[in-house]
Amino acid sequence: MSSTLRPGEPTVAPAAAPSSGAASEVIEELTASDALVAETFSEYVGGWWKRVRAGQSGILPVLAGLVLLVIIFQVLNSNFLTAANLTNLMTQGAPYILLGMAEVFVLLLGEIDLSIGYVAGISATVTLELAAYPHPEPWWVAILAGLAAAAFLGLVQGTLITRLGLPSFVVTLGGLLGFEGLMLFLLENNSVASGGTVGITNNILSDVVNGNLDPAVGWIAMIAVVAIAGFFFWRRDFLRRRAGLAAPPAALTYLKIAAMAAAGIVVVWICNTNRGRISTLEGVPWVVPITLVILVGWTFLLGRTRYGRYIYAIGGNAEAARRAGISLGRIRTIAFVLTAMTAGAAGIVYASQLGSISNGMDGGTLVLDAVAAAVIGGTSLFGGRGKMLHALIGGIIIAAIANGMGLLGLSAAAQYMITALVLVAAVTVDALSRRGATSTR
Amino acid sequence: MQGARAASAARAPGGASAPATPVGEPLLQLRAINKSFGSVRALSDITMEVPAGQVTALVGDNGAGKSTLIKAIAGIAPPDHGEIYWKGKPVRIHTPRDASALGIATVFQDLALCDNLDIVQNLYLGRERLRARTLDENTMELGAKQALADLSVVTVRSIRQLVASLSGGQRQAVAVAKAVMGNAELVIMDEPTAALGVTQTAQVLALIKRLAERGIAVLVISHNLRDVFEVADRIAVLYLGRLAGEGPIAEFDTQNTVEMITTGAATPRSAANSAAPSTDDAKDH
Numbered sequence: 001m002s003s004t005l006r007p008g009e010p011t012v013a014p015a016a017a018p019s020s021g022a023a024s025e026v027i028e029e030l031t032a033s034d035a036l037v038a039e040t041f042s043e044y045v046g047g048w049w050k051r052v053r054a055g056q057s058g059i060l061p062v063l064a065g066l067v068l069l070v071i072i073f074q075v076l077n078s079n080f081l082t083a084a085n086l087t088n089l090m091t092q093g094a095p096y097i098l099l100g101m102a103e104v105f106v107l108l109l110g111e112i113d114l115s116i117g118y119v120a121g122i123s124a125t126v127t128l129e130l131a132a133y134p135h136p137e138p139w140w141v142a143i144l145a146g147l148a149a150a151a152f153l154g155l156v157q158g159t160l161i162t163r164l165g166l167p168s169f170v171v172t173l174g175g176l177l178g179f180e181g182l183m184l185f186l187l188e189n190n191s192v193a194s195g196g197t198v199g200i201t202n203n204i205l206s207d208v209v210n211g212n213l214d215p216a217v218g219w220i221a222m223i224a225v226v227a228i229a230g231f232f233f234w235r236r237d238f239l240r241r242r243a244g245l246a247a248p249p250a251a252l253t254y255l256k257i258a259a260m261a262a263a264g265i266v267v268v269w270i271c272n273t274n275r276g277r278i279s280t281l282e283g284v285p286w287v288v289p290i291t292l293v294i295l296v297g298w299t300f301l302l303g304r305t306r307y308g309r310y311i312y313a314i315g316g317n318a319e320a321a322r323r324a325g326i327s328l329g330r331i332r333t334i335a336f337v338l339t340a341m342t343a344g345a346a347g348i349v350y351a352s353q354l355g356s357i358s359n360g361m362d363g364g365t366l367v368l369d370a371v372a373a374a375v376i377g378g379t380s381l382f383g384g385r386g387k388m389l390h391a392l393i394g395g396i397i398i399a400a401i402a403n404g405m406g407l408l409g410l411s412a413a414a415q416y417m418i419t420a421l422v423l424v425a426a427v428t429v430d431a432l433s434r435r436g437a438t439s440t441r
Numbered sequence: 442m443q444g445a446r447a448a449s450a451a452r453a454p455g456g457a458s459a460p461a462t463p464v465g466e467p468l469l470q471l472r473a474i475n476k477s478f479g480s481v482r483a484l485s486d487i488t489m490e491v492p493a494g495q496v497t498a499l500v501g502d503n504g505a506g507k508s509t510l511i512k513a514i515a516g517i518a519p520p521d522h523g524e525i526y527w528k529g530k531p532v533r534i535h536t537p538r539d540a541s542a543l544g545i546a547t548v549f550q551d552l553a554l555c556d557n558l559d560i561v562q563n564l565y566l567g568r569e570r571l572r573a574r575t576l577d578e579n580t581m582e583l584g585a586k587q588a589l590a591d592l593s594v595v596t597v598r599s600i601r602q603l604v605a606s607l608s609g610g611q612r613q614a615v616a617v618a619k620a621v622m623g624n625a626e627l628v629i630m631d632e633p634t635a636a637l638g639v640t641q642t643a644q645v646l647a648l649i650k651r652l653a654e655r656g657i658a659v660l661v662i663s664h665n666l667r668d669v670f671e672v673a674d675r676i677a678v679l680y681l682g683r684l685a686g687e688g689p690i691a692e693f694d695t696q697n698t699v700e701m702i703t704t705g706a707a708t709p710r711s712a713a714n715s716a717a718p719s720t721d722d723a724k725d726h
Contacts, residue, residue, distance in 0.1 A: 239579055240579060243579040243580075243582075243583060244583070245579060245582055245583070246599070246601075300575075304575045304576055305574070305575055305576065306569050306571065306576065309558075309562065309566075309569060309576065312555070312557060312558060312562075313555045313558060313562075313566055315557065316555035316556055316557035316558055317553065317554065317555040317556065319551070319553060320553035320554055320555050320563075320566070321555070321566070321567075323537070323553050324553075324566040324567030324568075325567045325568075326566075326567055384555070384556070384557035385557055
């Protein structure tokens with residue numbers, strides 16, 4: 001379009017001749033963005049490889065780690081890669097993924113929420129108690145009430161943090177303690193809870209994790225999702241080209257759509273394989289599309305709306321955001337509400353998986369798993385960097401470790417230590433690659 | 442380096458190139474600005490003017506009141522007494538919003554950019570374009586491309602690269618583009634070349650000249666007199682909160698400026714020095 005954006009040497013004012021050192025420095029830093037202006041497939045791949053070498057590898061090392069984990073577990077126990085176990089893994093991973101996504105909102109702001117484990121517990125308790133006999137509310141009333149309770153807790157904490165300027169670590173540490181107390185109170189002072197446990201009596205609440213889509217419906221839904229997503233991918237590139245902007249090569253877009261279709265086919269195929277021993281058990285568990293809908297919704301919120309943009313801006317440079325006229329307090333408070341609501345959804349999924357919610361729920365461990373899921377996936381603890389997708393991948397890794405080690409019959413002691421090693425390894429790889437990235441600056 | 446001083450002489454004087462300002466009327470006039478912090482008088486009776494289409498350099502030693510003065514103009518710390526005239530009319534600037542409503546944009550030393558966002562996202566931060574309630578990225582990208590092309594001084598490979606990957610000069614250009622995109626008529630820059638290398642300093646100085654060529658008034662604080670003499674059309678010297686000297690660049694040279702900065706007064710300028718600028722017109726771009 002204009003000469004400004006052509007690849008080439010930077011315009012330098014005539015008064016000063018660029019020293020060769022400075023010039024090579026400029027060229028060096030520009031290579032990082034090669035992929036952004038690539039128009040052909042080979043250019044794109046070349047640019048991508050340069051980015052990987054410069055430490056901007058993105059999600060790739062995490063995926064490689066996941067593949068490595070899967071290979072190790074499969075070699076040690078051939079039951080790991082069976083349809084039954086993989087479907088199990090998906091349902092086991094859902095609470096971690098949802099809690100990880102909840103944490104991403106506040107991590108992007110450079111804050112943390114330690115209370116989401118028990119926020120999830122309270123949401124599940126409210127939902128299950130309302131849906132319990134003898135006076136059951138409809139399932140959707142119970143779920144809305146549970147989410148509303150979670151949102152309220154998030155609002156209280158968010159308001160304390162933003163209006164009074166208290167550190168989120170301390171306020172939500174208070175939440176971690178106080179909400180466990182509140183959950184115990186709810187479980188001990190309600191006639192539907194016996195012995196500190198409320199069971200699920202509503203079929204729909206139980207089906208969230210235990211129900212399956214009809215195999216044919218699974219296929220149709222998958223094809224529809226891939227087609228719609230593929231259309232939006234294609235349309236985005238089309239509109240960019242029409243506006244005269246650099247768009248990624250068409251081949252790459254088709255490759256992405258093909259990869260998405262392949263992933264969809266594999267997931268539905270695995271889930272549609274009969275995994276029952278006595279009677280037929282097949283189909284995609286409901287929780288898979290539920291998690292995907294939340295993932296897509298939050299990804300859209302973060303990537304395509306003003307609100308999402310402001311979350312990244314505040315996490316990157318709060319002072320710059322303030323000077324741009326962004327209301328920091330409002331954005332932050334809403335983020336804590338969204339975190340709590342997502343945690344509430346995670347709690348309902350968690351209870352559905354267990355068939356009940358009890359006073360033995362360990363919300364402290366859950367929140368640490370949630371932070372671990374987000375961080376393993378690549379979200380920064382220091383704000384400004386991260387995606388909802390990171391929680392998906394991190395959550396799957398956490399669930400895969402627990403699942404694989406369970407299959408191997410490892411003790412809880414070994415499981416904790418190995419999870420810790422994976423977490424530290426993920427953060428180390430991230431830090432080292434970042435160091436590689438900054439050294440070229 | 443010194444040769445570029447001639448650029449100032451070649452440029453049209455006064456605010457003639459800015460249509461909104463009447464000819465001969467300075468864009469911004471300060472009259473008897475006073476500001477005290479407790480018993481310390483940070484600014485006393487500052488009277489100066491900032492014409493459109495020209496670069497005015499504000500120089501002075503540490504603690505001379507440079508930052509206090511620009512904070513007064515930017516609405517961050519309003520003056521205690523004194524009047525500010527904008528296009529000949531008295532105005533009150535009590536908040537940064539007042540300043541930006543008038544068309545005054547300030548580029549602070551920290552630049553206020555989000556490293557984790559790309560250039561387009563930074564340029565439109567706080568004023569994103571929407572279509573169907575979602576971000577209209579293509580419109581913003583085209584606008585950002587245009588804004589940077591208008592400055593035509595610093596090139597970037599892609600406006601979708603993160604600001605973290607930019608050099609100091611490029612970052613300065615993005616910050617200035619961000620300021621100018623709000624239809625600023627006066628851009629205040631605080632130490633824009635501090636901590637920059639030779640190449641990048643040259644880029645930023647070219648950027649400042651480019652702004653002035655577009656009819657924008659530029660008020661620039663600098664410690665570096667070489668930079669000042671390269672870009673400025675006018676100089677205002679502050680000494681312990683008062684104006685030690687103000688006027689067109691031709692009335693100053695390095696020697697008497699340094700004297701003013703350090704002692705608050707200067708010996709008259711020698712004839713030999715005043716002849717110097719006319720010799721190197723050729724280096725003007």
